Amino acid sequence: MTTQQQPAPILSVHDLRKDYDGGGHHLQILRSVSFDLMPGETLSIVGPSGSGKTTLLGLCAGLDEPSSGTVTLAGHDMGTLSETERGSVRARHVGFVFQSFQLIGSLTALENVMIPLELLGQNKGAREKAVELLRRVGLEDRIHHYPLQLSGGEQQRVALARACVHQPAILFADEPTGNLDSATSAPIVELMFGLNREMGTTLVLVTHDANLARSTQKCLKMQDGSVIESH
Amino acid sequence: MEFHSKGLPATFWTVSMAWRDSRGQRKILLLFMLCVAAGIGALVAVASLRDNLDGVIELQSRSLLGADLELATRQPFTPELLNFAQQLGGEQATEVRLRSMAFFPQNGESRFVQVRAVEGGFPFYGESETEPAGLLPMRDIQTRSGLPPAIVENSLLQQLALETGETIRLGTLEFEIAGSLLRVAGESELGGFFAPRIYIRAKDLAGTGLLTTGSIARHRMYFQFTAGLGERERSLLNAAREDLFIESGVEFTTVESRSRNLRRVMNNIFDFLNLIGFVALVLGGIGVGGAVQVYIKEKLNTMALLRCLGTSATTTFRIYLWQIVAIGFLGSTIGSAIGVSVQFLLPVFFG
Numbered sequence: 001m002t003t004q005q006q007p008a009p010i011l012s013v014h015d016l017r018k019d020y021d022g023g024g025h026h027l028q029i030l031r032s033v034s035f036d037l038m039p040g041e042t043l044s045i046v047g048p049s050g051s052g053k054t055t056l057l058g059l060c061a062g063l064d065e066p067s068s069g070t071v072t073l074a075g076h077d078m079g080t081l082s083e084t085e086r087g088s089v090r091a092r093h094v095g096f097v098f099q100s101f102q103l104i105g106s107l108t109a110l111e112n113v114m115i116p117l118e119l120l121g122q123n124k125g126a127r128e129k130a131v132e133l134l135r136r137v138g139l140e141d142r143i144h145h146y147p148l149q150l151s152g153g154e155q156q157r158v159a160l161a162r163a164c165v166h167q168p169a170i171l172f173a174d175e176p177t178g179n180l181d182s183a184t185s186a187p188i189v190e191l192m193f194g195l196n197r198e199m200g201t202t203l204v205l206v207t208h209d210a211n212l213a214r215s216t217q218k219c220l221k222m223q224d225g226s227v228i229e230s231h
Numbered sequence: 232m233e234f235h236s237k238g239l240p241a242t243f244w245t246v247s248m249a250w251r252d253s254r255g256q257r258k259i260l261l262l263f264m265l266c267v268a269a270g271i272g273a274l275v276a277v278a279s280l281r282d283n284l285d286g287v288i289e290l291q292s293r294s295l296l297g298a299d300l301e302l303a304t305r306q307p308f309t310p311e312l313l314n315f316a317q318q319l320g321g322e323q324a325t326e327v328r329l330r331s332m333a334f335f336p337q338n339g340e341s342r343f344v345q346v347r348a349v350e351g352g353f354p355f356y357g358e359s360e361t362e363p364a365g366l367l368p369m370r371d372i373q374t375r376s377g378l379p380p381a382i383v384e385n386s387l388l389q390q391l392a393l394e395t396g397e398t399i400r401l402g403t404l405e406f407e408i409a410g411s412l413l414r415v416a417g418e419s420e421l422g423g424f425f426a427p428r429i430y431i432r433a434k435d436l437a438g439t440g441l442l443t444t445g446s447i448a449r450h451r452m453y454f455q456f457t458a459g460l461g462e463r464e465r466s467l468l469n470a471a472r473e474d475l476f477i478e479s480g481v482e483f484t485t486v487e488s489r490s491r492n493l494r495r496v497m498n499n500i501f502d503f504l505n506l507i508g509f510v511a512l513v514l515g516g517i518g519v520g521g522a523v524q525v526y527i528k529e530k531l532n533t534m535a536l537l538r539c540l541g542t543s544a545t546t547t548f549r550i551y552l553w554q555i556v557a558i559g560f561l562g563s564t565i566g567s568a569i570g571v572s573v574q575f576l577l578p579v580f581f582g
């Protein structure tokens with residue numbers, strides 16, 4: 001991990017706004033969201049459907065560009081970077097679990113999980129790391145299956161393994177347990193918080209699960225694009 | 232910003248991604264490839280067939296004409312023309328070619344045929360095939376019945392179930408079928424398809440009564456010179472073409488003019504084939520282009536995902552570039568191979 005003398009936030013969001021213009025309507029999806037997150041902290045984002053959680057998560061990870069405001073991620077002011085540079089920041093520091101898993105259909109579970117390592121040129125031991133992670137999410141006997149051959153929950157676990165395999169400094173997860181029952185979600189939650197404990201991985205989780213929300217240090221409650229409560 | 236895309240490893244990764252990503256779509260990709268191969272194959276086939284035939288014409292031009300010089304008229308040779316032939320010298324042969332009905336007394340059938348009354352050693356060059364062998368150039372053949380001999384197109388004999396030794400009547404004269412004609416030097420197999428060829432001796436033509444004033448016939452004179460068409464013959468021809476040839480209605484063909492004509496015909500055919508091939512390739516290209524576009528559209532999600540995981544736009548582009556380049560390269564290579572090998576297969580079909 002990087003040596004940081006005086007603690008600087010790994011993620012700093014300031015006055016973030018996102019508008020959409022479409023069909024003659026001007027939609028304000030996010031209205032002035034600000035927060036800071038220190039390395040190793042855990043944050044959950046909760047709120048009703050359509051309140052802007054996924055949008056906020058995408059902006060924080062540099063997947064999208066805000067209408068105004070700044071996102072500073074791992075020391076990089078994302079607004080000043082090109083798309084390719086943002087990609088490079090993501091490849092090195094960010095793990096992302098999409099709400100709809102988003103595995104690459106032509107690759108096996110194992111190959112999907114290995115991609116982040118391959119992108120970083122860490123080919124040595126990539127396979128072993130990927131197999132180990134898949135084992136931890138309970139999919140050791142499905143590593144050569146293609147996404148279509150996996151259930152929704154299994155795909156979600158593969159997606160989480162892919163997001164963790166390169167030991168990112170910060171992990172964004174959009175409803176990581178949304179498709180899982182409590183029995184299968186337990187090892188997932190354990191894996192994420194284990195990373196947080198052992199590697200100091202910062203966690204940002206969007207969830208509807210009140211229990212999961214309670215187990216993070218910080219929580220943002222959103223409604224209609226605004227943070228209505230934060231602690 | 233440093234990104235791992237340093238030279239070879241990155242290229243390796245894009246190639247391996249390209250390969251892995253093609254899973255499940257390899258059949259479609261193969262189809263694209265075959266489309267490219269078919270188009271290229273057609274063009275290459277036309278081009279190399281042209282090259283080959285060009286060489287063949289060069290090598291075989293003498294046997295295509297069968298002689299060094301041919302003089303052709305529409306009426307019997309004038310005394311002036313015979314005189315001119317005397318001056319030219321060399322080995323000479325004549326042929327009168329006309330169309331007529333042939334009657335077969337055995338089965339009462341009759342057919343429209345092409346009669347060739349020949350004298351001399353024509354064709355001087357090239358091999359003809361007859362059964363029994365060696366009947367052309369036509370010699371005096373002793374027939375069993377004593378009737379004059381005729382060599383009849385093999386396909387006609389087969390059609391009418393006739394055999395050598397049986398009788399055929401041309402005009403008012405009966406002939407004995409002395410043999411069957413399989414191939415004439417310098418002519419294609421198809422030559423005898425519409426009007427079967429029958430060879431008789433020139434001296435028997437008068438007896439048939441087929442050649443009267445007004446009959447449509449081609450009279451030809453063939454020459455063979457010991458050293459090909461030389462300076463002396465050329466200057467004689469040049470002198471004659473202004474007056475004698477015009478007065479006597481003579482068309483003359485040399486080996487060069489024959490191959491020039493052939494080449495002209497061939498070039499026309501090949502230009503046409505090339506145009507068709509080209510149009511096919513362009514249309515095929517548009518088709519493949521559209522299909523590739525649809526293919527890429529289906530891949531957009533994967534591309535977006537790779538971008539989310541941090542792959543640069545160039546790297547993502549390269550993954551799919553590899554796939555398309557591979558299709559194009561393999562397709563053209565296979566197409567060229569097919570095009571070239573068609574050369575070796577064609578003779579099997581067209582003899």
Ligand SMILES: Nc1ncnc2c1ncn2[C@@H]1O[C@H](COP(=O)(O)OP(=O)(O)OP(=O)(O)O)[C@@H](O)[C@H]1O
Pocket residue numbers: 020022027029047048049050051052053054055056099
């Ligand atoms: N590309 C877009 N164009 C227009 N509107 C959009 C776009 N993306 C999202 N929105 C709108 O922004 C709002 C917030 O969307 P978002 O996906 O962030 O909600 P969410 O909080 O993640 O909801 P859920 O819990 O259902 O996933 C929604 O009303 C959605 O319709």
Ligand SMILES: [Mg+2]
Pocket residue numbers: 053054055099174
């Ligand atoms: Mg959402």
